[in-house]
Amino acid sequence: MMEEQARIMQALSGVTLAGHSVQGGMGLPPPHGHEGTDGDGRKQDIGDILHQIMTITDQSLDEAQAKKHGLNCHRMKPALFSVLCEIKEKTGLSIRGAQEQDPPDPQLMRLDNMLLAEGVSGPEKGGGSAAAAAAAAAAGGGADSSIEHSDYRAKLTQIRQIYHTELEKYEQACNEFTTHVMNLLREQSRTRPISPKEIERMVGIIHRKFSSIQMQLKQSTCEAVMILRSRFLDARRKRRNFSKQATEILNEYFYSHLSNPYPSEEAKEELAKKCSITVSQVSNWFGNKRIRYKKNIGKFQEEANLYAAKTAVTATHAVAAAIHNSQANSPTTPNSGFQMKDEEFQLDSAESKNSLLTNMFTAGSSASFSLPNSGDMFMNMQSLNGASYQGAQVGDNVQSQGDTIRHAISQTVGYNDGLRHPMYSPHSLNGNGGWHGAPTPSSVTSPNEGPGSVHSDTSN
DNA sequence: GGGTATGATTGCAG
DNA sequence: CTGCAATCATACCC
Numbered sequence: 001m002m003e004e005q006a007r008i009m010q011a012l013s014g015v016t017l018a019g020h021s022v023q024g025g026m027g028l029p030p031p032h033g034h035e036g037t038d039g040d041g042r043k044q045d046i047g048d049i050l051h052q053i054m055t056i057t058d059q060s061l062d063e064a065q066a067k068k069h070g071l072n073c074h075r076m077k078p079a080l081f082s083v084l085c086e087i088k089e090k091t092g093l094s095i096r097g098a099q100e101q102d103p104p105d106p107q108l109m110r111l112d113n114m115l116l117a118e119g120v121s122g123p124e125k126g127g128g129s130a131a132a133a134a135a136a137a138a139a140g141g142g143a144d145s146s147i148e149h150s151d152y153r154a155k156l157t158q159i160r161q162i163y164h165t166e167l168e169k170y171e172q173a174c175n176e177f178t179t180h181v182m183n184l185l186r187e188q189s190r191t192r193p194i195s196p197k198e199i200e201r202m203v204g205i206i207h208r209k210f211s212s213i214q215m216q217l218k219q220s221t222c223e224a225v226m227i228l229r230s231r232f233l234d235a236r237r238k239r240r241n242f243s244k245q246a247t248e249i250l251n252e253y254f255y256s257h258l259s260n261p262y263p264s265e266e267a268k269e270e271l272a273k274k275c276s277i278t279v280s281q282v283s284n285w286f287g288n289k290r291i292r293y294k295k296n297i298g299k300f301q302e303e304a305n306l307y308a309a310k311t312a313v314t315a316t317h318a319v320a321a322a323i324h325n326s327q328a329n330s331p332t333t334p335n336s337g338f339q340m341k342d343e344e345f346q347l348d349s350a351e352s353k354n355s356l357l358t359n360m361f362t363a364g365s366s367a368s369f370s371l372p373n374s375g376d377m378f379m380n381m382q383s384l385n386g387a388s389y390q391g392a393q394v395g396d397n398v399q400s401q402g403d404t405i406r407h408a409i410s411q412t413v414g415y416n417d418g419l420r421h422p423m424y425s426p427h428s429l430n431g432n433g434g435w436h437g438a439p440t441p442s443s444v445t446s447p448n449e450g451p452g453s454v455h456s457d458t459s460n
Numbered sequence: 461g462g463g464t465a466t467g468a469t470t471g472c473a474g
Numbered sequence: 475c476t477g478c479a480a481t482c483a484t485a486c487c488c
Contacts, residue, residue, distance in 0.1 A: 239484045
């Protein structure tokens with residue numbers, strides 16, 4: 001082997017480096033012993049080839065093409081080509097074959113799932129709004145939640161659009177590049193050993209490269225969504241007072257259930273719906289309210305009175321209406337003890353609630369409103385303006401008015417069918433200041449309440 | 461800007 | 475899980 005190499009070297013030096021020594025000395029002594037016609041001939045062949053190579057750039061393109069064509073048409077070409085392909089397969093390339101079936105990248109899967117969950121890569125509309133809704137639900141709503149919500153959705157749509165545009169671009173570029181490379185390889189396969197398998201492999205490599213770029217795109221998209229999401233949630237985490245209306249509704253409920261201010265799950269849902277807040281916000285509100293009320297009952301007294309009166313007014317409407325209806329339906333119905341003149345309750349548009357209150361609860365007022373001596377309302381109203389109200393025995397009379405009236409009154413003044421059990425007063429807070437002495441928590445409606453009784457918490 | 465009100469959070473107990 | 479109590483963080487008001 002070494003000998004042959006040396007001989008080739010000699011031949012090369014003899015041809016291409018004629019007159020120049022590469023072996024250090026000033027001159028190379030002529031080789032001895034191996035010279036002959038055979039050696040000279042081979043030397044000449046190699047020299048010709050090398051010469052051709054060296055001068056190939058001097059040839060015109062046409063000449064080169066002609067040579068290429070000549071080679072392609074050579075009768076030995078197909079055989080040689082397949083042999084070379086085979087050799088190539090057997091060497092390096094076949095080793096890489098094992099790496100080809102790429103297992104699904106867990107990171108890519110994570111990204112895909114996330115994008116799907118965020119509604120970026122999923123079906124057109126549903127996913128996005130679902131994610132936004134989820135985010136909204138997670139953060140809780142507010143009066144302006146819809147604004148923030150739509151803002152979030154708009155930004156998400158923007159991200160989605162960018163993502164899809166970029167993805168499309170990448171896919172297009174990938175396809176173009178693949179086609180280009182395939183054509184190139186097919187072309188080249190006429191002059192060098194490239195098997196279809198290799199082309200396939202190359203396509204795979206290209207796709208992998210592009211998918212890694214896609215992964216970067218997905219990653220940045222995910223980041224963008226996450227940032228948007230966190231900003232959105234942060235913005236909603238910012239405390240925002242409930243609307244006045246919502247606070248009123250909650251307060252009304254609280255003070256009309258002062259004896260047991262623990263709304264049931266249904267009541268909470270109802271309140272949440274009415275106030276456009278979440279159930280958990282209702283729970284928070286009641287939790288805060290209970291504790292703050294308990295801590296400083298005095299401070300809340302005024303508020304309690306206000307809401308008691310308010311509730312009384314609205315309920316009075318109901319009662320008046322109920323009576324009116326009842327009377328209309330059965331004119332013979334006796335209404336002693338609970339007689340009210342309709343005109344005293346024509347208050348809706350002309351009179352404000354406040355002026356009505358003044359009329360109703362001023363001693364000199366023509367309206368005489370008797371309340372049972374057992375409800376929260378009564379206690380609160382007692383301190384409203386110092387007037388003393390007699391707890392009339394209205395129960396029987398009211399009952400005689402039929403269910404409608406009984407329900408209305410029950411709603412109004414905390415009247416229960418039982419009527420014999422004392423309801424809550426601030427003084428009945430137990431030693432720990434809890435409501436635990438009161439009817440069972442979480443059962444908003446009093447346990448003593450009759451089964452047919454309708455309570456305000458569920459009836460509105 | 462400071463004080464208060466208020467919605468939310470946290471840690472604990474039942 | 476619910477509610478309580480303490481606390482935080484912010485909104486709101488003067």
